[in-house]
Amino acid sequence: MKRMEAIKQLSLCVITKNNELFLPDCLNEMKETADEILVADLGSGDRTRELASRAGATVYQPQWENDFSKIKNFCMERAAGKWVLFLQADEMISPKQRAELRLLLRNPNAEGYLIYVDYRQDERGISSPAQFLRLIRNRKEYRFQYRSFEYIPDEILYSLQDSRLRIAHRGERTAGWQLKERIRLLKEDQKERPQDGYVRYLEGIELLNLEKYEESAVQFELARQAVTGGCLYVPHLYKCYGYSLLALERYEEAEQVLTEGIQAFTFYNDLLALRAELYRRLGRSREAVEDLETCLALRKRPNAYVPGPEIPPSVLQEMWEEMGPAP
Known part of the structure; x- marks a missing residue:
């Protein structure tokens, strides 16, 4: 004992x-x-x-x-x-x-x-x-x-x-030195692993955070091509790629990427929320509401094998109120 x-x-x-x-x-x-x-x-x-x-x-x-x-x-x-x-x-x-x-x-x-x-x-x-x-x-x-x-x-x-x-x-002042150092070292990873899908994905995120959507989309596509199997970050890769394409108003490509991601990662409801936004912009309200309804239902039964949602409930609620129930 x-x-x-x-x-x-x-x-x-x-x-x-x-x-x-x-x-x-x-x-x-x-x-x-x-x-x-x-x-x-x-x-x-x-x-x-x-x-x-x-x-x-x-x-x-x-x-x-x-x-x-x-x-x-x-x-x-x-x-x-x-x-x-x-x-x-x-x-x-x-x-x-x-x-x-x-x-x-x-x-x-x-x-x-x-x-x-x-x-x-x-x-x-x-x-x-x-x-x-x-x-x-x-x-x-x-x-x-x-x-x-x-x-x-x-x-x-x-x-x-x-x-x-x-x-x-903790508090307003934070110890941000690690994040700055990581972003610096990402360039070293890029030099050492130029074809690595994970590194391409990370580079895409940094470009996305800088609102360089054209460049981020390029990196996300290269990362998608390099992916083999279902890695932890892959659902998020599809989400970030879809977000970049939405920002660029490349709607046909965005629909293809988001649909592919939804088919591969059924329970990652942020992909559905993004596709609902895409359909809303295209005036395809019925499809938008259907995706949003599915997204809200999935939020009630989260899945342990995909990342948790990042799109806040308040955003989903605003989308729901704007579009209303499916006709």
Whole structure:
């Protein structure tokens, strides 16, 4: 019995750099949830390491090699818990959801969980669902790849589920250095993996966030051509591609892409919402309402195998009120 109690269930890992403003609150809030806390510090010049030690964390100072995957893998190799949770220093999980998080660890059918991150609008417009993979079973074969927006390929990590949990940012000032560094390192991934579908998809997102729709559409099409199998990010790829084509008013292509995505990923209801908007613009109101009705019905029974919806209910409600029930 004592031996079982000694087994750690959850390791919290935080990658830091000059985060003395946020880190103490993050670690103190998570003390009762995590069985151990690891901090990988990338060269702080402030009191980050000192404050982490005071909070009971084991502090490491790995060499920064311009590669977030190496840092995350470094953490996983040193974590003793059966599960690993990654948070940034300025992130928080509500007390109620921290209790729910512990319950997720008992699910024998899950190897990882997606946790939605509430990015501030001025920091991040559209994000890949791969960035929401924050809670992972600690197996030696699960190792991240790519320098910038780290990702464990689907053929390695399977049985992902939606945790229904949310990560929020703390206060108005946030530790945005990681995002800036990731965007910089995306160019390195582009050089090293120029034909990689995931890298093309990430490049498309960055262009989409800059409202460079023509260029983003090119990258999304190249990513779609390179995709083999149903990867975690592929439903979102179809959505972003369809959004770019809608912005360009290339409606025939948008319908083709969105319909292909809907056929492949039936439960990803954001695709239906976008196609409803397309049909509304084209004056095909009956088809628009049918898609919207299906979308709203699917929202009531979410599916764990596709990313959660990003289009807010308020937008769907406005569309519904404008179009009304199908004639």
